[in-house]
Amino acid sequence: MKVPFRWISILVILSFVLAACAPAATPAPVKTEAPAPAETQAPAPVKTEAPAPAKTEAPAPVETQPPAEKVTIRVLSMEQAGPTTEEMNSIVDEFNKEHPNVTVLIDYVSYDALHDKITTAMASTPPAYDVFLVDDIWYAEFADKGYLLDATSRITQEMRKGIFEAAWEIPTVGEKVYGMPWLLDQKYFFYNTKILADAGFSAPPKTWEELIEQSKVIKEKGLVEFPIVWSWGQYEAAICDWVTLLYGNGGTIVDEAGKPAFNNEIGVKTLEWMVQSIDDGITNPASISYVEEDVRNVFSQGKAAFASNWNYMFDLVNFQPDQSQVTGQVNMALMPAFAGGGVESATIDGSMGFSVAATSAHPDQAWAYVEYLTSQAVQEKYSEHMLPIWEVSFEGASGEKLANMSDVTKVTVPMFKEQFPFSHVRPKVPFYPEASKALQLALQEALTKLKTPQQALDDAAAKWLQLMK
Amino acid sequence: MSLSRRENLIGLLFILPAMIVILGVTLQPVVSTFYLSFFDASLSKLTENVFIGFENYLNLLGDKVFWVTIQRTIYFTLVSVGLELLLGLGIAQLIHSRPFGWRFLRISLIIPWAVPTIVNGTMWRWIYNADYGALNGLLYQLGLIDHYVAWLTQPRTAMNLVILADVWHSVPFIALILQAALATLPVELEEAAAVDGANAWQRFALIRLPMLRSAVLVALVIRTVEAFRVFDIIYVITNGGPAFGTTTISFLTYLETFSFGHVGRGAALSFLISLFTLVMAIIYIRFLYRPEERAL
Structure with missing residues (x-):
């Protein structure tokens, strides 16, 4: 018994050592935060990228009054679309x-971990974060739960x-008003000018029908295997991608009474178009498992002629040679719409805001940071x-x-002004995360052919009605 | 008598601080989760929790989604633990036979196991990527596929690929336990059997395997419980998709609790998971544990 026990202990110790070394030795390509397991309700500890305290970098200003108590404000943001973490840190x-x-x-967490991170942070008093980034679609839910500081009286006329x-x-x-708007973003239409020119087209498509026609030529000429890539995971x-298509076809998610309208004829036709585009080899079939970063990676490799993504992609694909093989070939255009949809363009409004936790111990200082972050001077300085x-x-x-300001903003600023009038927000309902999950399921069931588009959307509509009760 | 009682008391006093800590971090959460499962509770403390008795449990047990998810979880557990046991036993045998470089093999075996699950998941997500993943690259260069395959886009395939990633991660654990057990087995029985004319397979199946029973039991119980509660690898590789095809019971609990904010329902789900794992552990112990083998 003695001998094996000894070497089991050695192995155990060795494994601990290895486990401790592993994160450094094996860099993760994508930073992913594990949320706390369901059984534990305490907020999970997170990696903190604490900026160096100000006093180490600059001499402390001479204070004439006795110094007030020093407070710490914890901010939760995301590492994805929007400013880089370097910009946020500065x-x-x-x-x-x-x-x-x-x-x-x-x-920083990824967008997909942000909602759940906030809800766990709010389970304790005072909360684990004083300030957090809130997506447009969560405001109704968080306001309903009492998470957010009412900032109505703090908003100035200016x-x-x-x-x-x-x-x-x-x-x-x-x-x-529960916070300050911060990230005005929407999905834009990106195209690879070189692939289009090689296929013999001088302008990007204005309608989705035209996109299909151009894609067929691109495919026939063997320029790329799948002309368009989406984030349909x-x-x-x-x-977001589905709303873009739905509204571009003249459809809506809910009707005026707030009841689901996405399973009407337009909604079903739109989803059928999505399924058909995979069948025809126009849409990259891996889109069913992709998020925006996958879209960017595929487009960056020149493996797609068209893509739909947020503003942040333009700089990375067109100007960053270490990130992209298609630099200098990328342009943006107004998001196409369907020919019979009755609209010129439509896209998804994916804007976000910064809010202060209602239970924060230092709401004034926290708000001061939000005000600073969203001030005109800071916003103009960090607008790349x-x-x-x-x-x-x-x-x-x-x-x-x-x-x-830069080659990036030369394109993105006029594009923003052109596209923003066609941007659509998703319904502001407190049960949005659950309703959205039901819709995600419906889209995926149709795309993987487990159900017909009509059946899948009807089931999601039934779930939506049930949640409204 | 009185002396031993006093010793007991002193002993109890010494372990009391540790006991308080352990009960505080294990029993208290279990009790409060159980308590919470009888409420219509939200994650925010700012809204009132309403007592609803067994409603959370009844709703879950009457929900088709719950049973489909349980089935899916059982599939994940059976296939991954089954494969891990087979491969683990094979690798343990291999190391036990001391081939050339076996020490190196034993050490390198630890690497997959030592990689944190999140890192492992991220790595496999990249390997499976349809457009720039290593799996497509490898198969294409070997000439096994003539165009890249979109791996994670069908529920069944995605589930099996997640299982593969989990097997890669966990085989070393089983292999090491079994190899350690193999090292303790007396060789006399097998030598005697060889003299009596038993072939290698007979010696393995009739002598070695039965003697490994306790070690197999330990590995099985630990891995089954872990596999049944699988979460992180799924969260990273597929986020439960496509079409909920890889949503296991822990992932559902996570969605209910943190994404949808139904804490009461999530607590009830957590409790049902504990119940299922307990039942499985009891079954294993019933079938595999023999008191007379305790000496081994």
């Missing part, structure tokens, strides 16, 4: 320098007037990967300055 550093009595610490009116829809539920990403929420930033001299 905003935090600048804020900390300007506010010696406040230390902001920021954490903010009201200076920021896009449509942007205020994001953090507003009923009459109350079982995530919110699938809903995210356009400002301030309408005034697009006007006159500052508008010109914004558009000429």
